[in-house]
Amino acid sequence: MKPLNFFDKVIFFVNSLFATALLLAYLLPYIPPSSFPYLSVLSLTMPVLLVINIAFLIYWVVKLRKHFLLSFLILLLGFNHILSLYKFGAEKYTKQPQDVKLLSYNVRQFNRFNWIEGDSVTNQIINFIEAEKPDVVCLQEYQQRSDVDFVEFQHKYEVLTDKKTRFGQAIYTNYPIVNKGSIGFGTSNNNAIYVDLAVGNDTIRFINIHLESLKIKPKVSEFQEGTREKLIGRIDNSFRKQEAQVKKILKNLESCPYKSVISGDMNNSAFSYIYRKLSEGHLDAFKEKGKSFGKTFDFDFIPMRIDAILVDEAFKVRQFNSFPKVKYSDHYPISCIFSLESKD
CATH class of the missing domain: 1.10.287 (Helix Hairpins)
Structure with missing residues:
Protein backbone atom coordinates (compact mmCIF):
# COMPACT_ATOMS: atom_id res chain seq x y z
CA MET A 1 0.00 0.00 0.00
CA TYR A 86 -30.24 8.90 17.28
CA LYS A 87 -33.07 6.37 17.50
CA PHE A 88 -35.00 4.68 14.73
CA GLY A 89 -38.77 5.05 15.04
CA ALA A 90 -40.57 2.78 17.47
CA GLU A 91 -43.87 1.09 16.69
CA LYS A 92 -47.07 3.08 17.14
CA TYR A 93 -48.87 2.67 20.43
CA THR A 94 -52.40 3.47 21.58
CA LYS A 95 -52.68 4.68 25.15
CA GLN A 96 -54.56 2.34 27.47
CA PRO A 97 -56.73 3.49 30.40
CA GLN A 98 -54.21 2.23 32.96
CA ASP A 99 -51.29 4.05 31.29
CA VAL A 100 -49.88 7.40 32.37
CA LYS A 101 -49.08 10.16 29.89
CA LEU A 102 -46.63 12.86 30.96
CA LEU A 103 -45.85 16.02 29.02
CA SER A 104 -42.89 18.28 29.84
CA TYR A 105 -42.38 21.71 28.35
CA ASN A 106 -40.15 24.72 29.00
CA VAL A 107 -42.65 27.40 27.96
CA ARG A 108 -40.24 30.35 28.23
CA GLN A 109 -42.68 32.42 30.29
CA PHE A 110 -45.35 32.07 27.61
CA ASN A 111 -43.42 34.40 25.27
CA ARG A 112 -43.43 37.17 27.86
CA PHE A 113 -40.94 39.35 25.98
CA ASN A 114 -42.31 38.59 22.51
CA TRP A 115 -39.32 36.51 21.43
CA ILE A 116 -41.71 34.93 18.93
CA GLU A 117 -43.82 37.23 16.77
CA GLY A 118 -47.55 37.08 17.36
CA ASP A 119 -50.04 37.68 20.14
CA SER A 120 -51.44 34.16 20.28
CA VAL A 121 -48.42 32.16 21.53
CA THR A 122 -49.90 31.67 25.00
CA ASN A 123 -53.16 30.32 23.60
CA GLN A 124 -51.25 28.13 21.16
CA ILE A 125 -49.31 26.57 24.03
CA ILE A 126 -52.49 25.97 26.02
CA ASN A 127 -54.30 24.51 23.01
CA PHE A 128 -51.37 22.23 22.18
CA ILE A 129 -51.17 20.83 25.71
CA GLU A 130 -54.91 20.27 25.98
CA ALA A 131 -54.99 18.57 22.56
CA GLU A 132 -52.30 16.11 23.71
CA LYS A 133 -54.48 15.10 26.68
CA PRO A 134 -51.67 14.31 29.15
CA ASP A 135 -52.37 13.04 32.67
CA VAL A 136 -49.49 15.06 34.13
CA VAL A 137 -47.95 18.29 32.79
CA CYS A 138 -44.61 19.65 34.02
CA LEU A 139 -43.89 23.22 32.98
CA GLN A 140 -40.55 25.00 33.33
CA GLU A 141 -40.02 28.76 33.04
CA TYR A 142 -43.67 29.03 33.96
CA GLN A 143 -45.21 32.43 34.62
CA GLN A 144 -48.34 32.90 36.68
CA ARG A 145 -50.70 34.95 34.51
CA SER A 146 -54.37 35.71 34.26
CA ASP A 147 -54.54 34.37 30.70
CA VAL A 148 -52.98 31.01 31.62
CA ASP A 149 -55.71 28.64 32.71
CA PHE A 150 -55.61 24.91 32.02
CA VAL A 151 -59.25 24.15 32.72
CA GLU A 152 -58.86 20.47 31.80
CA PHE A 153 -56.92 19.78 35.01
CA GLN A 154 -58.36 19.59 38.51
CA HIS A 155 -55.12 20.00 40.45
CA LYS A 156 -52.17 22.35 40.21
CA TYR A 157 -48.96 22.88 42.15
CA GLU A 158 -46.86 25.93 41.33
CA VAL A 159 -43.79 27.41 42.98
CA LEU A 160 -42.72 30.95 42.08
CA THR A 161 -39.00 31.50 42.65
CA ASP A 162 -39.27 35.14 41.56
CA LYS A 163 -42.30 36.74 43.19
CA LYS A 164 -41.86 40.01 41.30
CA THR A 165 -42.11 38.49 37.82
CA ARG A 166 -44.21 35.53 39.07
CA PHE A 167 -41.69 33.17 37.50
CA GLY A 168 -41.24 29.54 38.46
CA GLN A 169 -42.50 26.03 37.75
CA ALA A 170 -45.82 24.26 37.75
CA ILE A 171 -47.31 20.79 37.64
CA TYR A 172 -50.88 20.17 36.44
CA THR A 173 -52.71 16.87 36.83
CA ASN A 174 -56.03 15.15 37.38
CA TYR A 175 -54.54 12.59 39.76
CA PRO A 176 -55.02 13.35 43.48
CA ILE A 177 -51.99 15.06 45.02
CA VAL A 178 -50.92 13.18 48.16
CA ASN A 179 -47.90 15.32 48.94
CA LYS A 180 -45.92 18.15 47.33
CA GLY A 181 -42.80 20.18 47.86
CA SER A 182 -40.03 22.36 46.49
CA ILE A 183 -36.44 21.17 46.55
CA GLY A 184 -35.00 24.67 46.18
CA PHE A 185 -31.64 25.71 44.73
CA GLY A 186 -30.73 28.55 47.10
CA THR A 187 -30.67 31.99 45.51
CA SER A 188 -31.13 30.63 41.98
CA ASN A 189 -34.42 31.19 40.16
CA ASN A 190 -34.05 27.65 38.85
CA ASN A 191 -35.71 24.98 40.91
CA ALA A 192 -37.08 21.45 41.19
CA ILE A 193 -40.57 20.78 42.49
CA TYR A 194 -42.36 17.51 43.09
CA VAL A 195 -45.78 16.02 43.69
CA ASP A 196 -46.68 12.56 44.97
CA LEU A 197 -49.69 11.43 42.96
CA ALA A 198 -52.16 8.65 43.68
CA VAL A 199 -52.18 6.70 40.41
CA GLY A 200 -54.42 3.64 40.57
CA ASN A 201 -53.28 1.60 43.54
CA ASP A 202 -49.83 3.16 43.49
CA THR A 203 -48.23 6.45 44.52
CA ILE A 204 -45.63 7.99 42.22
CA ARG A 205 -43.35 10.95 42.79
CA PHE A 206 -43.12 13.26 39.77
CA ILE A 207 -40.17 15.65 39.90
CA ASN A 208 -40.19 18.68 37.60
CA ILE A 209 -36.63 19.99 37.17
CA HIS A 210 -35.18 23.16 35.74
CA LEU A 211 -31.43 23.10 36.29
CA GLU A 212 -29.12 26.10 36.08
CA SER A 213 -29.19 27.76 32.68
CA LEU A 214 -26.05 27.82 30.51
CA LYS A 215 -26.88 31.41 29.57
CA ILE A 216 -25.95 31.03 25.92
CA LYS A 217 -27.64 32.26 22.79
CA PRO A 218 -29.02 29.49 20.55
CA LYS A 219 -26.39 30.15 17.89
CA VAL A 220 -23.19 28.26 17.13
CA SER A 221 -21.59 31.58 16.13
CA GLU A 222 -21.49 32.63 19.78
CA PHE A 223 -18.73 30.09 20.32
CA GLN A 224 -16.72 31.75 17.57
CA GLU A 225 -16.85 35.29 18.90
CA GLY A 226 -14.09 37.02 20.82
CA THR A 227 -15.92 36.59 24.12
CA ARG A 228 -15.86 32.78 23.96
CA GLU A 229 -13.50 32.56 26.96
CA LYS A 230 -16.06 34.40 29.08
CA LEU A 231 -18.77 32.23 27.56
CA ILE A 232 -16.95 29.02 28.49
CA GLY A 233 -16.40 30.46 31.96
CA ARG A 234 -20.16 31.00 32.33
CA ILE A 235 -20.86 27.46 31.14
CA ASP A 236 -18.33 26.07 33.63
CA ASN A 237 -19.98 28.01 36.44
CA SER A 238 -23.40 26.69 35.40
CA PHE A 239 -22.12 23.10 35.32
CA ARG A 240 -20.80 23.46 38.87
CA LYS A 241 -24.17 24.77 40.04
CA GLN A 242 -25.96 21.95 38.22
CA GLU A 243 -23.81 19.41 40.04
CA ALA A 244 -24.88 20.85 43.41
CA GLN A 245 -28.52 20.98 42.29
CA VAL A 246 -28.49 17.34 41.20
CA LYS A 247 -27.13 16.34 44.60
CA LYS A 248 -30.20 17.95 46.20
CA ILE A 249 -32.54 16.14 43.81
CA LEU A 250 -30.87 12.79 44.51
CA LYS A 251 -31.05 13.44 48.25
CA ASN A 252 -34.78 14.03 47.88
CA LEU A 253 -35.12 10.71 46.03
CA GLU A 254 -33.14 8.85 48.71
CA SER A 255 -35.82 9.66 51.28
CA CYS A 256 -38.71 9.01 48.87
CA PRO A 257 -40.65 5.79 49.57
CA TYR A 258 -42.25 5.81 46.11
CA LYS A 259 -41.23 5.08 42.55
CA SER A 260 -40.27 8.25 40.71
CA VAL A 261 -40.38 9.99 37.35
CA ILE A 262 -38.00 12.88 36.62
CA SER A 263 -38.75 15.27 33.79
CA GLY A 264 -37.86 18.73 32.65
CA ASP A 265 -35.05 20.94 31.45
CA MET A 266 -31.59 19.63 32.38
CA ASN A 267 -29.80 22.45 30.55
CA ASN A 268 -27.22 19.80 29.77
CA SER A 269 -26.75 17.03 27.25
CA ALA A 270 -27.46 13.32 27.47
CA PHE A 271 -23.69 12.78 27.40
CA SER A 272 -22.98 14.60 30.64
CA TYR A 273 -22.24 13.74 34.25
CA ILE A 274 -25.46 15.55 35.20
CA TYR A 275 -27.58 13.30 32.97
CA ARG A 276 -25.86 10.10 34.14
CA LYS A 277 -26.50 10.87 37.81
CA LEU A 278 -30.15 11.81 37.23
CA SER A 279 -30.82 8.73 35.11
CA GLU A 280 -29.50 6.21 37.63
CA GLY A 281 -32.32 3.80 38.41
CA HIS A 282 -34.42 5.28 35.61
CA LEU A 283 -35.14 4.63 31.95
CA ASP A 284 -34.59 7.40 29.44
CA ALA A 285 -37.93 7.48 27.60
CA PHE A 286 -36.22 8.73 24.42
CA LYS A 287 -33.72 5.86 24.40
CA GLU A 288 -36.56 3.39 25.01
CA LYS A 289 -39.11 4.55 22.46
CA GLY A 290 -37.85 7.71 20.76
CA LYS A 291 -37.11 8.41 17.13
CA SER A 292 -34.69 10.54 15.14
CA PHE A 293 -32.47 12.91 17.16
CA GLY A 294 -35.08 13.81 19.76
CA LYS A 295 -34.07 17.47 19.50
CA THR A 296 -35.55 19.58 22.31
CA PHE A 297 -33.71 22.90 22.00
CA ASP A 298 -33.32 25.32 19.10
CA PHE A 299 -29.53 25.50 18.64
CA ASP A 300 -28.82 25.99 14.95
CA PHE A 301 -28.04 22.71 13.21
CA ILE A 302 -26.88 20.83 16.33
CA PRO A 303 -29.56 18.38 17.60
CA MET A 304 -29.45 19.43 21.25
CA ARG A 305 -31.41 17.14 23.58
CA ILE A 306 -31.31 18.95 26.91
CA ASP A 307 -34.83 18.07 28.09
CA ALA A 308 -35.62 14.55 29.25
CA ILE A 309 -38.18 12.24 30.79
CA LEU A 310 -36.64 9.61 33.06
CA VAL A 311 -39.02 6.85 34.19
CA ASP A 312 -38.48 4.51 37.12
CA GLU A 313 -37.01 1.18 35.99
CA ALA A 314 -40.02 -0.60 37.51
CA PHE A 315 -42.25 0.85 34.77
CA LYS A 316 -42.44 0.14 31.06
CA VAL A 317 -42.08 2.97 28.54
CA ARG A 318 -44.69 2.58 25.82
CA GLN A 319 -44.18 5.73 23.75
CA PHE A 320 -42.04 8.85 23.55
CA ASN A 321 -42.62 11.90 21.38
CA SER A 322 -40.75 15.13 20.80
CA PHE A 323 -42.37 17.98 18.90
CA PRO A 324 -39.75 19.93 16.87
CA LYS A 325 -42.50 21.56 14.80
CA VAL A 326 -44.11 23.12 17.89
CA LYS A 327 -42.19 26.40 17.93
CA TYR A 328 -43.80 28.39 20.72
CA SER A 329 -40.61 28.55 22.81
CA ASP A 330 -36.86 28.04 22.42
CA HIS A 331 -37.51 24.51 23.71
CA TYR A 332 -39.70 21.85 22.15
CA PRO A 333 -42.21 19.87 24.26
CA ILE A 334 -41.70 16.17 24.94
CA SER A 335 -44.16 13.51 26.09
CA CYS A 336 -44.06 9.95 27.31
CA ILE A 337 -46.59 7.19 27.90
CA PHE A 338 -45.64 4.55 30.44
CA SER A 339 -47.43 1.70 32.17
CA LEU A 340 -47.21 0.85 35.85
CA GLU A 341 -46.65 -2.81 35.20
CA SER A 342 -43.11 -4.11 35.40
CA LYS A 343 -41.13 -3.76 32.19
CA ASP A 344 -40.52 -7.53 32.37
Whole structure:
Protein backbone atom coordinates (compact mmCIF):
# COMPACT_ATOMS: atom_id res chain seq x y z
CA MET A 1 0.00 0.00 0.00
CA LYS A 2 1.33 3.42 -0.95
CA PRO A 3 2.23 5.81 1.86
CA LEU A 4 -0.08 8.72 2.50
CA ASN A 5 0.42 11.84 0.46
CA PHE A 6 0.84 15.18 2.23
CA PHE A 7 -2.85 16.06 2.07
CA ASP A 8 -3.94 12.75 3.58
CA LYS A 9 -1.32 13.08 6.31
CA VAL A 10 -2.90 16.39 7.28
CA ILE A 11 -6.35 14.79 7.17
CA PHE A 12 -5.22 11.95 9.41
CA PHE A 13 -3.64 14.37 11.87
CA VAL A 14 -6.92 16.30 12.13
CA ASN A 15 -8.75 12.96 12.38
CA SER A 16 -6.53 12.04 15.33
CA LEU A 17 -7.39 15.29 17.12
CA PHE A 18 -11.13 14.75 16.76
CA ALA A 19 -10.84 11.08 17.73
CA THR A 20 -8.98 12.10 20.91
CA ALA A 21 -11.59 14.76 21.69
CA LEU A 22 -14.36 12.19 21.28
CA LEU A 23 -12.54 9.75 23.56
CA LEU A 24 -12.24 12.44 26.22
CA ALA A 25 -15.94 13.24 25.82
CA TYR A 26 -16.77 9.59 26.54
CA LEU A 27 -15.17 9.97 29.97
CA LEU A 28 -17.11 13.10 30.96
CA PRO A 29 -20.25 11.34 32.30
CA TYR A 30 -18.00 9.83 34.98
CA ILE A 31 -16.19 13.03 35.95
CA PRO A 32 -17.89 15.63 38.20
CA PRO A 33 -17.82 19.06 36.50
CA SER A 34 -16.22 20.53 39.63
CA SER A 35 -13.13 18.35 39.02
CA PHE A 36 -12.39 19.44 35.45
CA PRO A 37 -14.87 22.24 34.69
CA TYR A 38 -13.40 23.42 31.38
CA LEU A 39 -13.25 19.87 30.04
CA SER A 40 -16.96 19.43 30.78
CA VAL A 41 -17.84 21.79 27.93
CA LEU A 42 -16.92 18.94 25.56
CA SER A 43 -20.12 17.12 26.52
CA LEU A 44 -22.14 19.77 24.63
CA THR A 45 -20.19 19.05 21.45
CA MET A 46 -20.65 15.26 21.56
CA PRO A 47 -23.15 15.16 18.63
CA VAL A 48 -20.74 17.12 16.45
CA LEU A 49 -17.76 14.97 17.44
CA LEU A 50 -19.69 11.80 16.62
CA VAL A 51 -20.72 13.06 13.19
CA ILE A 52 -17.21 14.29 12.36
CA ASN A 53 -15.66 10.94 13.29
CA ILE A 54 -18.26 9.12 11.19
CA ALA A 55 -17.28 11.39 8.29
CA PHE A 56 -13.60 10.54 8.75
CA LEU A 57 -14.48 6.85 8.88
CA ILE A 58 -16.33 7.09 5.56
CA TYR A 59 -13.47 9.06 4.02
CA TRP A 60 -10.88 6.40 4.79
CA VAL A 61 -13.17 3.52 3.82
CA VAL A 62 -13.80 5.12 0.42
CA LYS A 63 -10.04 5.49 -0.04
CA LEU A 64 -9.52 1.86 1.05
CA ARG A 65 -7.13 2.91 3.78
CA LYS A 66 -6.60 1.10 7.08
CA HIS A 67 -6.62 4.50 8.80
CA PHE A 68 -10.40 4.06 9.06
CA LEU A 69 -9.66 1.89 12.10
CA LEU A 70 -8.94 4.93 14.28
CA SER A 71 -12.43 6.43 14.10
CA PHE A 72 -14.03 3.00 13.74
CA LEU A 73 -12.59 1.76 17.05
CA ILE A 74 -13.38 5.04 18.84
CA LEU A 75 -16.97 4.95 17.57
CA LEU A 76 -17.33 1.28 18.47
CA LEU A 77 -16.10 2.04 21.97
CA GLY A 78 -18.85 4.63 22.36
CA PHE A 79 -21.64 2.79 20.57
CA ASN A 80 -24.07 3.47 23.44
CA HIS A 81 -23.48 7.18 22.92
CA ILE A 82 -24.58 6.84 19.31
CA LEU A 83 -27.80 5.26 20.58
CA SER A 84 -28.28 8.32 22.79
CA LEU A 85 -27.90 10.57 19.77
CA TYR A 86 -30.24 8.90 17.28
CA LYS A 87 -33.07 6.37 17.50
CA PHE A 88 -35.00 4.68 14.73
CA GLY A 89 -38.77 5.05 15.04
CA ALA A 90 -40.57 2.78 17.47
CA GLU A 91 -43.87 1.09 16.69
CA LYS A 92 -47.07 3.08 17.14
CA TYR A 93 -48.87 2.67 20.43
CA THR A 94 -52.40 3.47 21.58
CA LYS A 95 -52.68 4.68 25.15
CA GLN A 96 -54.56 2.34 27.47
CA PRO A 97 -56.73 3.49 30.40
CA GLN A 98 -54.21 2.23 32.96
CA ASP A 99 -51.29 4.05 31.29
CA VAL A 100 -49.88 7.40 32.37
CA LYS A 101 -49.08 10.16 29.89
CA LEU A 102 -46.63 12.86 30.96
CA LEU A 103 -45.85 16.02 29.02
CA SER A 104 -42.89 18.28 29.84
CA TYR A 105 -42.38 21.71 28.35
CA ASN A 106 -40.15 24.72 29.00
CA VAL A 107 -42.65 27.40 27.96
CA ARG A 108 -40.24 30.35 28.23
CA GLN A 109 -42.68 32.42 30.29
CA PHE A 110 -45.35 32.07 27.61
CA ASN A 111 -43.42 34.40 25.27
CA ARG A 112 -43.43 37.17 27.86
CA PHE A 113 -40.94 39.35 25.98
CA ASN A 114 -42.31 38.59 22.51
CA TRP A 115 -39.32 36.51 21.43
CA ILE A 116 -41.71 34.93 18.93
CA GLU A 117 -43.82 37.23 16.77
CA GLY A 118 -47.55 37.08 17.36
CA ASP A 119 -50.04 37.68 20.14
CA SER A 120 -51.44 34.16 20.28
CA VAL A 121 -48.42 32.16 21.53
CA THR A 122 -49.90 31.67 25.00
CA ASN A 123 -53.16 30.32 23.60
CA GLN A 124 -51.25 28.13 21.16
CA ILE A 125 -49.31 26.57 24.03
CA ILE A 126 -52.49 25.97 26.02
CA ASN A 127 -54.30 24.51 23.01
CA PHE A 128 -51.37 22.23 22.18
CA ILE A 129 -51.17 20.83 25.71
CA GLU A 130 -54.91 20.27 25.98
CA ALA A 131 -54.99 18.57 22.56
CA GLU A 132 -52.30 16.11 23.71
CA LYS A 133 -54.48 15.10 26.68
CA PRO A 134 -51.67 14.31 29.15
CA ASP A 135 -52.37 13.04 32.67
CA VAL A 136 -49.49 15.06 34.13
CA VAL A 137 -47.95 18.29 32.79
CA CYS A 138 -44.61 19.65 34.02
CA LEU A 139 -43.89 23.22 32.98
CA GLN A 140 -40.55 25.00 33.33
CA GLU A 141 -40.02 28.76 33.04
CA TYR A 142 -43.67 29.03 33.96
CA GLN A 143 -45.21 32.43 34.62
CA GLN A 144 -48.34 32.90 36.68
CA ARG A 145 -50.70 34.95 34.51
CA SER A 146 -54.37 35.71 34.26
CA ASP A 147 -54.54 34.37 30.70
CA VAL A 148 -52.98 31.01 31.62
CA ASP A 149 -55.71 28.64 32.71
CA PHE A 150 -55.61 24.91 32.02
CA VAL A 151 -59.25 24.15 32.72
CA GLU A 152 -58.86 20.47 31.80
CA PHE A 153 -56.92 19.78 35.01
CA GLN A 154 -58.36 19.59 38.51
CA HIS A 155 -55.12 20.00 40.45
CA LYS A 156 -52.17 22.35 40.21
CA TYR A 157 -48.96 22.88 42.15
CA GLU A 158 -46.86 25.93 41.33
CA VAL A 159 -43.79 27.41 42.98
CA LEU A 160 -42.72 30.95 42.08
CA THR A 161 -39.00 31.50 42.65
CA ASP A 162 -39.27 35.14 41.56
CA LYS A 163 -42.30 36.74 43.19
CA LYS A 164 -41.86 40.01 41.30
CA THR A 165 -42.11 38.49 37.82
CA ARG A 166 -44.21 35.53 39.07
CA PHE A 167 -41.69 33.17 37.50
CA GLY A 168 -41.24 29.54 38.46
CA GLN A 169 -42.50 26.03 37.75
CA ALA A 170 -45.82 24.26 37.75
CA ILE A 171 -47.31 20.79 37.64
CA TYR A 172 -50.88 20.17 36.44
CA THR A 173 -52.71 16.87 36.83
CA ASN A 174 -56.03 15.15 37.38
CA TYR A 175 -54.54 12.59 39.76
CA PRO A 176 -55.02 13.35 43.48
CA ILE A 177 -51.99 15.06 45.02
CA VAL A 178 -50.92 13.18 48.16
CA ASN A 179 -47.90 15.32 48.94
CA LYS A 180 -45.92 18.15 47.33
CA GLY A 181 -42.80 20.18 47.86
CA SER A 182 -40.03 22.36 46.49
CA ILE A 183 -36.44 21.17 46.55
CA GLY A 184 -35.00 24.67 46.18
CA PHE A 185 -31.64 25.71 44.73
CA GLY A 186 -30.73 28.55 47.10
CA THR A 187 -30.67 31.99 45.51
CA SER A 188 -31.13 30.63 41.98
CA ASN A 189 -34.42 31.19 40.16
CA ASN A 190 -34.05 27.65 38.85
CA ASN A 191 -35.71 24.98 40.91
CA ALA A 192 -37.08 21.45 41.19
CA ILE A 193 -40.57 20.78 42.49
CA TYR A 194 -42.36 17.51 43.09
CA VAL A 195 -45.78 16.02 43.69
CA ASP A 196 -46.68 12.56 44.97
CA LEU A 197 -49.69 11.43 42.96
CA ALA A 198 -52.16 8.65 43.68
CA VAL A 199 -52.18 6.70 40.41
CA GLY A 200 -54.42 3.64 40.57
CA ASN A 201 -53.28 1.60 43.54
CA ASP A 202 -49.83 3.16 43.49
CA THR A 203 -48.23 6.45 44.52
CA ILE A 204 -45.63 7.99 42.22
CA ARG A 205 -43.35 10.95 42.79
CA PHE A 206 -43.12 13.26 39.77
CA ILE A 207 -40.17 15.65 39.90
CA ASN A 208 -40.19 18.68 37.60
CA ILE A 209 -36.63 19.99 37.17
CA HIS A 210 -35.18 23.16 35.74
CA LEU A 211 -31.43 23.10 36.29
CA GLU A 212 -29.12 26.10 36.08
CA SER A 213 -29.19 27.76 32.68
CA LEU A 214 -26.05 27.82 30.51
CA LYS A 215 -26.88 31.41 29.57
CA ILE A 216 -25.95 31.03 25.92
CA LYS A 217 -27.64 32.26 22.79
CA PRO A 218 -29.02 29.49 20.55
CA LYS A 219 -26.39 30.15 17.89
CA VAL A 220 -23.19 28.26 17.13
CA SER A 221 -21.59 31.58 16.13
CA GLU A 222 -21.49 32.63 19.78
CA PHE A 223 -18.73 30.09 20.32
CA GLN A 224 -16.72 31.75 17.57
CA GLU A 225 -16.85 35.29 18.90
CA GLY A 226 -14.09 37.02 20.82
CA THR A 227 -15.92 36.59 24.12
CA ARG A 228 -15.86 32.78 23.96
CA GLU A 229 -13.50 32.56 26.96
CA LYS A 230 -16.06 34.40 29.08
CA LEU A 231 -18.77 32.23 27.56
CA ILE A 232 -16.95 29.02 28.49
CA GLY A 233 -16.40 30.46 31.96
CA ARG A 234 -20.16 31.00 32.33
CA ILE A 235 -20.86 27.46 31.14
CA ASP A 236 -18.33 26.07 33.63
CA ASN A 237 -19.98 28.01 36.44
CA SER A 238 -23.40 26.69 35.40
CA PHE A 239 -22.12 23.10 35.32
CA ARG A 240 -20.80 23.46 38.87
CA LYS A 241 -24.17 24.77 40.04
CA GLN A 242 -25.96 21.95 38.22
CA GLU A 243 -23.81 19.41 40.04
CA ALA A 244 -24.88 20.85 43.41
CA GLN A 245 -28.52 20.98 42.29
CA VAL A 246 -28.49 17.34 41.20
CA LYS A 247 -27.13 16.34 44.60
CA LYS A 248 -30.20 17.95 46.20
CA ILE A 249 -32.54 16.14 43.81
CA LEU A 250 -30.87 12.79 44.51
CA LYS A 251 -31.05 13.44 48.25
CA ASN A 252 -34.78 14.03 47.88
CA LEU A 253 -35.12 10.71 46.03
CA GLU A 254 -33.14 8.85 48.71
CA SER A 255 -35.82 9.66 51.28
CA CYS A 256 -38.71 9.01 48.87
CA PRO A 257 -40.65 5.79 49.57
CA TYR A 258 -42.25 5.81 46.11
CA LYS A 259 -41.23 5.08 42.55
CA SER A 260 -40.27 8.25 40.71
CA VAL A 261 -40.38 9.99 37.35
CA ILE A 262 -38.00 12.88 36.62
CA SER A 263 -38.75 15.27 33.79
CA GLY A 264 -37.86 18.73 32.65
CA ASP A 265 -35.05 20.94 31.45
CA MET A 266 -31.59 19.63 32.38
CA ASN A 267 -29.80 22.45 30.55
CA ASN A 268 -27.22 19.80 29.77
CA SER A 269 -26.75 17.03 27.25
CA ALA A 270 -27.46 13.32 27.47
CA PHE A 271 -23.69 12.78 27.40
CA SER A 272 -22.98 14.60 30.64
CA TYR A 273 -22.24 13.74 34.25
CA ILE A 274 -25.46 15.55 35.20
CA TYR A 275 -27.58 13.30 32.97
CA ARG A 276 -25.86 10.10 34.14
CA LYS A 277 -26.50 10.87 37.81
CA LEU A 278 -30.15 11.81 37.23
CA SER A 279 -30.82 8.73 35.11
CA GLU A 280 -29.50 6.21 37.63
CA GLY A 281 -32.32 3.80 38.41
CA HIS A 282 -34.42 5.28 35.61
CA LEU A 283 -35.14 4.63 31.95
CA ASP A 284 -34.59 7.40 29.44
CA ALA A 285 -37.93 7.48 27.60
CA PHE A 286 -36.22 8.73 24.42
CA LYS A 287 -33.72 5.86 24.40
CA GLU A 288 -36.56 3.39 25.01
CA LYS A 289 -39.11 4.55 22.46
CA GLY A 290 -37.85 7.71 20.76
CA LYS A 291 -37.11 8.41 17.13
CA SER A 292 -34.69 10.54 15.14
CA PHE A 293 -32.47 12.91 17.16
CA GLY A 294 -35.08 13.81 19.76
CA LYS A 295 -34.07 17.47 19.50
CA THR A 296 -35.55 19.58 22.31
CA PHE A 297 -33.71 22.90 22.00
CA ASP A 298 -33.32 25.32 19.10
CA PHE A 299 -29.53 25.50 18.64
CA ASP A 300 -28.82 25.99 14.95
CA PHE A 301 -28.04 22.71 13.21
CA ILE A 302 -26.88 20.83 16.33
CA PRO A 303 -29.56 18.38 17.60
CA MET A 304 -29.45 19.43 21.25
CA ARG A 305 -31.41 17.14 23.58
CA ILE A 306 -31.31 18.95 26.91
CA ASP A 307 -34.83 18.07 28.09
CA ALA A 308 -35.62 14.55 29.25
CA ILE A 309 -38.18 12.24 30.79
CA LEU A 310 -36.64 9.61 33.06
CA VAL A 311 -39.02 6.85 34.19
CA ASP A 312 -38.48 4.51 37.12
CA GLU A 313 -37.01 1.18 35.99
CA ALA A 314 -40.02 -0.60 37.51
CA PHE A 315 -42.25 0.85 34.77
CA LYS A 316 -42.44 0.14 31.06
CA VAL A 317 -42.08 2.97 28.54
CA ARG A 318 -44.69 2.58 25.82
CA GLN A 319 -44.18 5.73 23.75
CA PHE A 320 -42.04 8.85 23.55
CA ASN A 321 -42.62 11.90 21.38
CA SER A 322 -40.75 15.13 20.80
CA PHE A 323 -42.37 17.98 18.90
CA PRO A 324 -39.75 19.93 16.87
CA LYS A 325 -42.50 21.56 14.80
CA VAL A 326 -44.11 23.12 17.89
CA LYS A 327 -42.19 26.40 17.93
CA TYR A 328 -43.80 28.39 20.72
CA SER A 329 -40.61 28.55 22.81
CA ASP A 330 -36.86 28.04 22.42
CA HIS A 331 -37.51 24.51 23.71
CA TYR A 332 -39.70 21.85 22.15
CA PRO A 333 -42.21 19.87 24.26
CA ILE A 334 -41.70 16.17 24.94
CA SER A 335 -44.16 13.51 26.09
CA CYS A 336 -44.06 9.95 27.31
CA ILE A 337 -46.59 7.19 27.90
CA PHE A 338 -45.64 4.55 30.44
CA SER A 339 -47.43 1.70 32.17
CA LEU A 340 -47.21 0.85 35.85
CA GLU A 341 -46.65 -2.81 35.20
CA SER A 342 -43.11 -4.11 35.40
CA LYS A 343 -41.13 -3.76 32.19
CA ASP A 344 -40.52 -7.53 32.37
